[in-house]
Amino acid sequence: MSINWFKYSSPQTFFPLAGKLALGFGVLALLACGVGLYLGFFVAPTDAQQGEAYRIIFIHVPAAWMSMFLYLVMAFWAGLGLAFNTRLSGMMASAIAPTGALFTFLALWTGSLWGKPTWGTWWVWDARLTSELILLFLYFGFMALQAAIDDPRRADKAGAVLALVGVVNIPIIYFSVKWWNTLHQGASVSLTKAPTMAATMLTGMAVMAFGFWFYSIAAALMRARCIMLERERASEWVADYARGSG
Amino acid sequence: MLAALRCVIHRDLLLAVRRSSDVLTVLLFFVIVVSLFPLGVGPDPALLRTIAPGVIWVAALLASMLALQRMFASDHADGTLEQMLLGATPLGMTVAAKVLAHWLISGLPLVLISPVLALQFDFPQELLGVLALSLALGTPILSLIGAIGAALTLGLRGAGALLSLLVLPLYVPVLIIGAGAAEAAASGMGGHAQLLLLGALLIFAGAFAPWAAAVALRISVE
Numbered sequence: 001m002s003i004n005w006f007k008y009s010s011p012q013t014f015f016p017l018a019g020k021l022a023l024g025f026g027v028l029a030l031l032a033c034g035v036g037l038y039l040g041f042f043v044a045p046t047d048a049q050q051g052e053a054y055r056i057i058f059i060h061v062p063a064a065w066m067s068m069f070l071y072l073v074m075a076f077w078a079g080l081g082l083a084f085n086t087r088l089s090g091m092m093a094s095a096i097a098p099t100g101a102l103f104t105f106l107a108l109w110t111g112s113l114w115g116k117p118t119w120g121t122w123w124v125w126d127a128r129l130t131s132e133l134i135l136l137f138l139y140f141g142f143m144a145l146q147a148a149i150d151d152p153r154r155a156d157k158a159g160a161v162l163a164l165v166g167v168v169n170i171p172i173i174y175f176s177v178k179w180w181n182t183l184h185q186g187a188s189v190s191l192t193k194a195p196t197m198a199a200t201m202l203t204g205m206a207v208m209a210f211g212f213w214f215y216s217i218a219a220a221l222m223r224a225r226c227i228m229l230e231r232e233r234a235s236e237w238v239a240d241y242a243r244g245s246g
Numbered sequence: 247m248l249a250a251l252r253c254v255i256h257r258d259l260l261l262a263v264r265r266s267s268d269v270l271t272v273l274l275f276f277v278i279v280v281s282l283f284p285l286g287v288g289p290d291p292a293l294l295r296t297i298a299p300g301v302i303w304v305a306a307l308l309a310s311m312l313a314l315q316r317m318f319a320s321d322h323a324d325g326t327l328e329q330m331l332l333g334a335t336p337l338g339m340t341v342a343a344k345v346l347a348h349w350l351i352s353g354l355p356l357v358l359i360s361p362v363l364a365l366q367f368d369f370p371q372e373l374l375g376v377l378a379l380s381l382a383l384g385t386p387i388l389s390l391i392g393a394i395g396a397a398l399t400l401g402l403r404g405a406g407a408l409l410s411l412l413v414l415p416l417y418v419p420v421l422i423i424g425a426g427a428a429e430a431a432a433s434g435m436g437g438h439a440q441l442l443l444l445g446a447l448l449i450f451a452g453a454f455a456p457w458a459a460a461v462a463l464r465i466s467v468e
Contacts, residue, residue, distance in 0.1 A: 134415050137415040138415050140411060141411045141415060145398060145399070145408060145412060148402045148403065148404060148405075149402060154465060154466070154468075157465040158462065158465050158466065161394070161458060161462045162394075162398060162412060164458075165394055165416065165458055166415075166416070168454075169415075169416050169419070172419045172447075173415075173416075173418050173419055176418065176422045176423055177418070177422065180422040
């Protein structure tokens, strides 16, 4: 039996599936985030050096992971769209971008909230902070480019080229920033955490990471559904859906 | 094919000579931005000496970006670009030739005038060569990366501001390594590592950026 890999590459067939998946992953996200936050705030022990302030790690670190991971996923869909010329891939890429930017911003914001009590400053030009900031600019550039182009097909393709160029650049940016930081020797604080981490902390962080992951899938699919309706508004199935029979 | 490329470069240079005010505007912008910094941070020579490479590099970044918008715009407006897309010469090669011409017009003057500006900052004379060399290796990379951005934003409204948002984050490694070369030389470490890295980036960008810009041009013009 041959599998039709492209069955769900058409908006018409993907739209109902995306609705079901978004609901499922949304529920999973709520559960995982609830459990993760409970583990983080009530079960995990107080840190010997940082006291209670370290507990922001349960949001900060998963958000930072997701911010980088989502850029890769976005570039993957964008590249797929460019290679196979599928409509849906471009829609997925533009649906992921705002969530990625949100997590990047969240990582920067919680990072500065964490930095104030532990390092005594809101911001240092540390390699990771700086490259995270540049990642945020890359997300903004992608979204601004897509917003500026009226023709959705051109917007998808132009965004795809930009996302792929960005992916090639991210390692170069990261290493140059890291190297610049060690050259300048500006910040005396380091992000390296205590060598050993209690197992409950690690579990809490992993559960939160899964929660954020599920949330990203749900949010991206919901956004993709809106994009599908908007772009396919002239088609029959959207008319059926709008009448409530689709 | 080489004849076609020579033709593209010759044509772009000729156009620039006929409209030399465009070239001068970018150069003057570079000079003015650099001159603003002492007015902003104060005339203390020790401070100026330390910030000189960074200031000159940031100004070069901004000036190069100012010139980018014109890389494909006039060709797009009068239909030449479509002929290039249809032509027998591989588009990537044509783009590379246009980037080279663009650098000769907008990048090379910055490189040549940078030692004079560095002297205004009391930058040590024996290090002027390192600074100029880092700019000579770095500004072509800016033109190459910028070509992708210029091709993507071709014909869009608000293309100028959008272009800066797309291109400036990608310029970060060049800025860090380029400004780092003169800074390392000033601190006695020698800037060889940075200059070699800039050379590597130039080869990398020279191999891939024209190709990506060609893809972007086809998307923008189709």
